Amino acid sequence: MAITPEQIERHKRHILLKDIGGPGVQRLINASVSIVGAGALGGPCAMYLTAAGVGRIEIWDDDTVDRSNLQRQVQFGEADIGAAKVQRVAQRLN
Numbered sequence: 001m002a003i004t005p006e007q008i009e010r011h012k013r014h015i016l017l018k019d020i021g022g023p024g025v026q027r028l029i030n031a032s033v034s035i036v037g038a039g040a041l042g043g044p045c046a047m048y049l050t051a052a053g054v055g056r057i058e059i060w061d062d063d064t065v066d067r068s069n070l071q072r073q074v075q076f077g078e079a080d081i082g083a084a085k086v087q088r089v090a091q092r093l094n
Helices: 005-016 021-030 042-052 085-093
Strands: 032-036 056-060
Touching: 005 021, 032 042, 042 056, 042 085, 056 085
Parallel strands: 032 056
Antiparallel strands: none
């Protein structure tokens, strides 16, 4: 599948890099990544991978957000307490 004009605009700085270019951006768009855990490392990792252009991200975590998570899991806030971590991270990626 060809890179869309919107994807070119979003990733134009990567496209300009000799080591990435258009083919590298296309590989990112076609890439799939699985992340185990949506907490202190997995949540931000998913956000950075999304920003980088990874096309498909699976997140595996059966935990819910607890107040004790908030001091180290920056992707969650008070309103997220009790919610499934995977659900809340996915909402922030879209």
